[in-house]
Amino acid sequence: MQEVSVYDPTITDKQSSVRGVGRYLQILKENFPEWQFIGKPANSLTRNHETVFINPFFNFLQPPLTIKRVADKQVAVIHDLITLKYPSHFPAGIKGRLNIYLNKLALRNYDTIITDSEASKKDIINLLRLPDDKIRVVYPCLPKYFLKLKIENLNLNKNSKFKIENSFCLYVGDATWNKNLVNLARAIKIINVSCVFVGKVFNPLTRKHINELTSYNKWQEEYIEFIKETEGDKRFIFAGFVTDSDLINLYQQSKLNILPSRDEGFGFSYLESARLSCPSVLSDIPVLQEISGGNALFFDPKNPSDIADKIGEIYFNRDIGKKLGAKSKKRSEFFTPDKFKKSFLNAISD
Secondary structure (H helix, E strand, O other), rough: OOOOOOOOOOOOOHHHHHOHHHHHHHHHHOOOOOOEEEEOOOOOOOOEEEEEEEEEOOOOOOOOOOOOOOOOEEEEEOOHHHHOOOOOOOHHHHHHHHHHHHHHHHHHOOOOOEEOOHHHHHHHHHHOOHHHHEEEOOOOOOOOOHOOOOOOOOHHHHHHHOOOOOEEEEHEEEEEEEOHHHHHHHHHHHHHHEEEOOOOOHHHHHHHHHHHOOOOOOHHHHHHHHHHHHHHOOEEEEEEEOOHHHHHHHHHHHOOOEEEEOOOOOOOHHHHHHHHOEEEEEOOOOHHHHHHHOOOOOOOOHHHHHHHHHHHHHHOOHHHHHHOOOHHHHHEEEEEEHHHHHHHHHHHHH
């Protein structure tokens, strides 16, 4: 019998719940209600039966969660290595470099690495020099709320609080360099359509704070430039953080979902939008080809004109959007909770 404990950063950091780690913890809690979700382990979790400790968000730039072994078996979930893969865009600084070194040492006490895609597994092998057989790909699934809801057309007036008057496309995510928002903004201007931006970083107060900074670091450069590109332009609608109910509403009503990333570990907005038959235009990068199974329109993320062309193909052609939305919906059925549970249990049991 295994006793499984999972580190839950939201216990001490409530802001984590609105980021990617919050979504991942949500699906872990929904699919494994019998597991214990704990704060940072201060002592050994070893009992008179086998214990398993899972770190669901192994972050190389933060101090190690634990250097020593705290359970009979330890599992690290590495969602991506983007900050290590592009150090010039995500400079670690002195403390960060020390944390990277310490985390690489700490990783030796983890028996299994779980990641979200084959593309991320390849990065882990190449950058961390870990053996192939130590890494397991476990595709995430959607939260139960997305899976149980009745799919139906909703009235556009329900989004009046976002002041959306016309048709729109949708971006859901963060604003770091890899998200490629400056090129997306330029594409929106070229094709001359409206786009709604969802994510905590797009809240008015957050945007105002970033815009008023007199000095900023390399991590913030892309977002600062994005704000300048979109300032005062009514085609850009910033919804900020929204509830799952409102997010579903937006997906159902949008012409298309856009994921223009330079790199990703998975690409969760594709899966969410696909479940709701919302077609996607995606960067032509390996991970998004993998997750979508080719069921999207793909563009060169370096080329705003190409991004604009692909947006226009769906935005102005209902038939193309409807057909691609149906294919995306079918693709979303590949990522089931049963597969997630089985793959995760196999990974921690090997």
